[in-house]
Amino acid sequence: MKDVKILGTGCKRCVATAEMMQAEADRLGIAVQIEKVTDYAAIAGYGIASTPGIVIDGKVVHAGGLPKHADVTAWLAA
Amino acid sequence: MTTAPLIASPTKTCCAPTIQPATPAASRRPVVLTVLAVALWFVVYWQLEPFSNWAVAQLPLVHGGHLEEAMSFFIFDTPKVLMLLALVVFGMGVVRSYFSPERTRAFLAGKHEGVGNIAAASLGILTPFCSCSAVPLFVGFVSAGVPLGVTFSFLIASPMINEVALGLLFGLVGWQVAATYLVFGLSVSIIAGWVIGRLHLEGWLESWVRDVRSATVDLPAARISAPDRIDAGLEALRDIFGRVWFWIIVGIAAGAFIHGYVPAELLSQIMGSGHWWSVPAAVLIGVPIYSNAAGIIPVVEALLGKGAALGTVLAFMMAVTALSAPEMIILRKVLSPRLLAVFVAIVTVGIIAVGYLFNALFT
Numbered sequence: 421m422k423d424v425k426i427l428g429t430g431c432k433r434c435v436a437t438a439e440m441m442q443a444e445a446d447r448l449g450i451a452v453q454i455e456k457v458t459d460y461a462a463i464a465g466y467g468i469a470s471t472p473g474i475v476i477d478g479k480v481v482h483a484g485g486l487p488k489h490a491d492v493t494a495w496l497a498a
Numbered sequence: 499m500t501t502a503p504l505i506a507s508p509t510k511t512c513c514a515p516t517i518q519p520a521t522p523a524a525s526r527r528p529v530v531l532t533v534l535a536v537a538l539w540f541v542v543y544w545q546l547e548p549f550s551n552w553a554v555a556q557l558p559l560v561h562g563g564h565l566e567e568a569m570s571f572f573i574f575d576t577p578k579v580l581m582l583l584a585l586v587v588f589g590m591g592v593v594r595s596y597f598s599p600e601r602t603r604a605f606l607a608g609k610h611e612g613v614g615n616i617a618a619a620s621l622g623i624l625t626p627f628c629s630c631s632a633v634p635l636f637v638g639f640v641s642a643g644v645p646l647g648v649t650f651s652f653l654i655a656s657p658m659i660n661e662v663a664l665g666l667l668f669g670l671v672g673w674q675v676a677a678t679y680l681v682f683g684l685s686v687s688i689i690a691g692w693v694i695g696r697l698h699l700e701g702w703l704e705s706w707v708r709d710v711r712s713a714t715v716d717l718p719a720a721r722i723s724a725p726d727r728i729d730a731g732l733e734a735l736r737d738i739f740g741r742v743w744f745w746i747i748v749g750i751a752a753g754a755f756i757h758g759y760v761p762a763e764l765l766s767q768i769m770g771s772g773h774w775w776s777v778p779a780a781v782l783i784g785v786p787i788y789s790n791a792a793g794i795i796p797v798v799e800a801l802l803g804k805g806a807a808l809g810t811v812l813a814f815m816m817a818v819t820a821l822s823a824p825e826m827i828i829l830r831k832v833l834s835p836r837l838l839a840v841f842v843a844i845v846t847v848g849i850i851a852v853g854y855l856f857n858a859l860f861t
Contacts, residue, residue: 429633460633460831464710469599469638470631483600484626 422452422496427463427473433486434472441474444492452496528725536585543581550574568758575750575796579666583746583792584735586665591734594626595727599635606644606652611695614648619687622655623664626734632828640703641710647695653829654845655687658820662738666795671802679812682856686816686848693844702837745793753796757803766805777853780810781846784817794818808860813853820845 424441428434438454445452457463457475466475470484474495481495550573559566602625606618632653639649659680668676700708722730756765769776787794794815801811821842830838 427634431631460637461706461710463634464637464641467638467642469603469635469642470626471634484598484631 422450423477424452424454425457425475426454427457427466427468427475427483428471429458429460429463431471437472437474437486440486440489440492441496444489445496448493448496450496528728532728539581539585543578546578546581547574550577564758566758568754571757571800572750572754575670575753575799576747579670579746579750579792579796580743582666582669583662583742584739586661586669587738588731588735590661590665591731592727594624594734595722595730597621597625599625599631599638602652603639603642603644606639606648607642609644609648611645611647611692614645615651615688615691615695616684618644618648618651618691619655619659619684622652622687623659623661625652625656632825633831636829636832637707637710640707645695646700646703647691647693649691650694650841651687651691654690654820655684657822657825658687658816659683660819662742662792663795663815663819666792667798670795670799675802675808675812678808678856679815682812682852683816686820686845686852690844690848694841697840699837699840702834702840704832704834707832742792746796749793750796753800756797756800760804762804765801769801769806769810776807776810777813777857778850780814781817781850781853784814785821785842785846786823787818788822788824807857809853809856809858812856813849816849816852817846820849 422445424445426434426438426441428437434456438456441452442454445454457466463471463473466473466480468480468483472482472486473480473484474482474487476495476498482491487495550570553573554566554570557566557569559569602621606614606621609617636649636653639652640646664676664680667679769780798811798815801814802808826838826842829841833841
């Protein structure tokens with residue numbers, strides 16, 4: 421079970437990013453636990469300065485804008 | 499495996515570019531198409547004036563009347579502004595794919611005040627950043643060791659001197675005014691940020707902001723190809739155009755009204771350089787008005803055409819774009835009311851000073 425955190429305060433792209441991660445995980449048949457982090461202090465604590473951010477198993481892999489589809493696949497499969 | 503819906507508000511969109519993957523084989527075509535599209539843009543753009551003259555002549559209006567003046571402004575300016583905006587936003591979307599807030603922050607974290615303020619204001623123009631990211635950005639900067647004043651230089655420059663403002667000023671009013679706006683906007687951002695830094699107001703941040711200890715994130719450098727950058731430009735175009743087109747039309751309509759109906763004598767009397775109070779009055783009127791730069795520039799164009807003093811008009815525009823209620827509400831989450839008041843006061847004074855200076859230099 422991969423632990424995926426989406427860092428963002430509720431903008432459209434944060435929603436889209438979360439949906440993208442879920443859809444790709446379903447497609448690959450990987451079990452994920454997606455959690456949204458909307459608290460400003462918590463988001464800043466991860467060290468990113470732009471949202472949405474993606475944290476997989478405690479590691480920040482992306483910040484700012486929708487991720488590339490190919491990258492999402494790579495992160496989930498890793 | 500549950501996904502609770504995020505709270506989405508229709509007015510919030512993040513502006514960071516979306517970059518889609520491209521296969522190497524298909525990497526040539528988007529570049530060629532872009533060059534063709536830009537060439538076509540220029541062909542159409544050069545035909546706008548004859549076309550709008552012809553279109554206005556077809557209208558059943560009294561020649562030389564107020565309504566004809568207003569209509570010709572509207573019919574010429576609407577496609578012109580929209581086309582200029584499209585080109586500028588696309589171009590800046592491509593340029594901005596070379597910058598990211600995280601990289602800007604890493605660059606600024608080691609800088610001292612002074613040099614740091616100058617670098618922050620300049621990067622504020624180029625770094626993609628939107629209001630829904632303002633709080634994470636602010637906290638991210640401050641907690642990573644970017645001095646408070648330097649962070650403010652960035653936050654002031656970013657909305658005030660953006661690609662939309664500069665591109666439209668350049669296209670509609672002329673490069674001299676655009677260059678002046680750039681220099682003065684940078685000066686206000688640098689000096690206001692420096693002053694806030696000198697005042698040592700870190701204690702006036704909301705307490706949770708001071709407690710954030712952020713890890714320094716080390717993101718792998720993304721490999722971005724030319725088609726990816728073009729996609730980033732197109733994404734910026736979709737995003738920004740979708741949000742501002744309405745305000746532009748409103749702005750052009752206001753500009754058209756001023757152009758056709760407001761007597762030049764009245765306007766140059768009020769907004770000319772003759773009165774000491776015209777600059778502060780323009781700024782005080784501008785602060786509560788919230789408009790995107792794109793909406794305010796047709797108004798600026800019309801005001802200048804009626805003989806308003808340049809310093810007064812630019813001060814008005816800076817007040818409208820740099821200080822706005824939505825931005826204050828967002829900043830209130832990280833700044834105490836006192837610090838927010840200091841921020842507004844310093845920026846307002848800076849803009850007024852710039853207006854006076856420019857009127858004094860160019861009359």
